[in-house]
Amino acid sequence: MKAGxxxxxxxxxxxxxxxxxxxxxxxxxxxxxxxxxxxxxLSNAELDDLIGDNSEWMTLWVIKQLTAxxxxxxxxxxxxxxxxxxxxxxxxxxxxxxxxxxxxxxPPPAPPAAQAPAPSQPPTPxxxxxxxxxPKAA
Numbered sequence: 001m002k003a004g005x006x007x008x009x010x011x012x013x014x015x016x017x018x019x020x021x022x023x024x025x026x027x028x029x030x031x032x033x034x035x036x037x038x039x040x041x042l043s044n045a046e047l048d049d050l051i052g053d054n055s056e057w058m059t060l061w062v063i064k065q066l067t068a069x070x071x072x073x074x075x076x077x078x079x080x081x082x083x084x085x086x087x088x089x090x091x092x093x094x095x096x097x098x099x100x101x102x103x104x105x106x107p108p109p110a111p112p113a114a115q116a117p118a119p120s121q122p123p124t125p126x127x128x129x130x131x132x133x134x135p136k137a138a
């Protein structure tokens with residue numbers, strides 16, 4: 001495990017070589033595929049479960065590899081939620097090359113609920129029709 005892919009090369013020929021090396025490693029492809037399916041990314045525990053090798057060391061190695069290559073990024077939740085890994089644009093492109101299928105970017109966060117604008121004028125009351133009493137039967 002001392003050897004690894006630690007730099008995304010600038011040369012297109014070297015990039016194809018790195019993509020081939022990533023493609024043959026089942027853990028790297030499994031991690032990228034799992035992260036791509038999560039709408040908001042995956043936490044460490046979720047990623048470890050989805051890789052399915054029951055080895056936190058292997059998960060750590062995979063995360064280091066993918067982060068060093070620039071395929072994933074680590075997003076910290078400032079309000080106490082778990083931090084999540086998300087695919088970068090480069091990671092989505094590489095995964096689509098490896099799988100042969102286009103990877104959809106995650107949907108943008110939903111905007112906060114829009115409030116209805118307050119009416120500028122109060123509603124005008126409509127005059128009510130006078131009620132006519134029905135004649136009493138004798």
